Amino acid sequence: MYFAHDVYATLLPVLNLAIPEDPGTIMWSVRVRLTTCCSYRTLQAWFPILTWLPRYRLSWLQMDLIAGLTVGLTTVPQALAYAEVAGLPVQYGLYSAFMGGFIYTVLGTSKDVTLGPTAIMSLLCASYVGGDPIRAVILTLLCGTIQTSMALLRMGFLLDFISYPVIKGFTCAAAVTIGFGQVKNVLGLKNIPQGFFLELYYTFYRIPEARIGDVVLGLLCLGVLVMLTWMKRTLKPRSEQGTTMARVAHSLVWSTATVRNALVVVVASLVAFSWSAFGSPVFTITGKTSQGLPPFRVPRFSETTPNGTVISFGEIVRDFGAGLAVIPFMGLLESIAIAKAFASQNDYRIDANQELFAIGLTNVMGSFVSAYPVTGSFGRTAVNSQTGVCTPAGGLVTGVIVLLSLAFLMPAFYYIPKASLAAVIICAVAPMVDYSVVQKLWRIRKLDLVPFLTTFLLSFWEVQYGIVGGVVVSGLMLLYNIARPHIKVSDHGVLVMELDSGLSFPSTEYLSRMLYTQALQDSPPRSVVLDCHHVNTIDYTVVNELRDLSQQFKLQKVGLIFSGLQPSVLEVLLAADLPGLRHTDCVEAALTILSSITASD
Incomplete structure (x- = not known):
């Protein structure tokens, strides 16, 4: 099992050297270090796939295939929708959705976690790249490099300095910002300025300009999604003693509710195509997208503006500013929080630093396929867990589905109504608005409402200010207790x-x-x-x-x-x-x- 030990023992006689037995000698120290660093146990720590793959069972394959397929059908419409939140062409959502499945299968320590674009990371990305795909890819590479470096230096403990009230304040504000940002798509409004307060003002100001087709379709999609979500939440566990018809009906309802996002987007796209075929385009549709798989290439480190000005890599990095701290930290925080939650729920343990390494390498490799920054998705991870996934191999199936969508389905995405994607996003972020947290903080420790409200309110101005403000207030409260x-x-x-x-x-x-x-x-x-x-x-x-x-x-x-x-x-x-x-x-x-x-x- 100890590869380094065997090599060492083999080479010494050839070189006419005696194996040192004195623990105090330098050669003994070298031998021990090589044995430890290159042991099979160390390889298992760096590549967790070596832990579960040798004992993989055929019965697990069926569950991983079902889970991967289910998550894949959820990922495709969400990835398209989150690209809209990031201000990027919709294909960039899919570019960001498949690399995590392959990397995490090898390096991840949670069987449930799925990596890909999320609402919060998309919102943060929009704040720093301004809808520029070149800058988004550069940001992905830099974030991945920072996250990987933190993992190698065992710096995961830094996440402990972000308190729960700060996290909840940010996620609540982000959910409100993202959700309201999609109202303009439900109303069919165009050219609404960026920024929460500007969006709030101009959306209400321009309500008379709303397109009736988008409004009707958007509300119908919202209604169907809410109904299916409620059906899944209230669905009782399947009883094996029931009749065959009852079990089939239960599986049908559960499956329909689970893939509700894909179902709604497909039906809405068919409706939009039908209206367009009869010469009555009443919906705002996604429009033309790039077809085919993204090329695997080194990210561009500069860009040229339409007037011919070349912006260097250093200037782009300076423009990112605080984003190079905020986005990597929030990506790590979101992913590790999800991994810990599901590890506790399903009775296994995760390695936080290994999770950092997995997400960091996913972002580094993702930058070579034009991805924007990704992290763990709570919604898709929940679907993965509920479907009964047994190992991280389910991510391989999800990744393949995304690649097949890129290769063959991109022309069909032309007719996806923006109102349907907006409905998907609104329903995805709505559970993040946790009203009960205010009541809990008030009951347990009223002082914790200060960082919560600071983060919540400042996040409507700029999300990075909300996070920094909340961390500063929490730090001051901590220092006050020390002082x-x-x-x-x-x-x-x-x-x-x-x-x-x-x-x-x-x-x-x-x-x-x-x-x-x-x-x-x-x-x-x-x-x-x-x-x-x-x-x-x-x-x-x-x-x-x-x-x-x-x-x-x-x-x-x-x-x-x-x-x-x-x-x-x-x-x-x-x-x-x-x-x-x-x-x-x-x-x-x-x-x-x-x-x-x-x-x-």
Whole structure:
């Protein structure tokens, strides 16, 4: 199993070298490192397919095929719709939808997750590329490179600094922004300015210009999608004891509701084609799209404007600005959150850094086929899980379906009404508007509403400002808790001050003020026992302040004793050589010492 070990053992006799047995030698160290790095277990960690493929069962193949087919029929219409959200030609949605299935099959650690275009990533992409396909592809490459680098450096922990209220505030605002952004397509309005507030104003202002055909079709599509969604949600589990007819009916309803997006888009396209064939084009349709598979090529690193000006790669990167931080982070956050949720639901574990590697490499390779940034899709992952997928191999089937659509069905996409795609998007993002989260935050911890509302409101201005604003507010709240640790004061003849957290430099002034006001400025001054059994960290700034405080207590002829110091904290205080440092294992012992000192005085 240990390839490096075998090679090493084979080469040494040939080179007339003895295998070192002393663990202290350099050769032994090299041998151990090679054995560890190239072991089969390490290969399994980097390529999780090696874990499940050797034990793959034929019964799994049927479930993976069904799941892949179902997800594929969901992916195609959603990819076309999300390309509209990103402001790109619809074929770019399909260009972005197949690479994830192939890469994730080899590198992914979740059997359920599907990678591809999503509503949130499409909205973020629209904010930074302005509908320019060349910039979208460059952004994909840069995002993938950043994400892959983070995975190799094991930097997934950075995602822990984005709190739940910030995530929910952003997703709610993004859902409202995306959903309302599609109202213009339902109404058949054109040339509506970008930006939520401008869209809001001009959409209502131009309602009299709405096309009746688009309005009717859009509302019908919305009604059908809502009805099918409700049917699937209320459908009871199939009973094996029921009649054959009942089981068939159950499967038919479930299948129809699952592929509802594809069904609605196909029927709407047939309606639009029929009206156009009779010379009555009453719907706004997608129009001409590029046919065939995207060429596999290195992304272009510059672009030429219509007036002949060449924009360099450096200028494009500068234009992206904060997007190079926001988009990779949100892509990772969305994908890992989905993977963790379904891993918990289906009782298995994921490797967060490996997930980063999978999504990063998907974006890097996707840039070679003209994809825009992708991440994990909650809706399609849910479909994948509910259909009973057994391994990530279901993604292969989904990828093949997307490729077949690109190769043979692009001419048929000409007649897809924009109103039907808008209905698909609105129904997809509607569940993201979680009204109950406000009630939960109010009930559990009202202060968490501050980052939530900050993120929610700022996201309507610019999505990146919402995320950054929410993270900053959450960070300030976290720093405030560090700078103002809770200190419980009790009187036992002397003051006992119990600290509930670590001591670091932001809390120095607060701790010093508490000791001065509660003990040294009292008349007469009082001795203090600092109960530190909860304190597990301390830094130089705090130690330096404690040195001054010890001197002040000595001048006032009162005592300062530390109680319950953990070994790591005690080690720091001893290394600082504080004059007159006194410490005990418990508060009672400290009180006894101070009582005896007071009695002797």
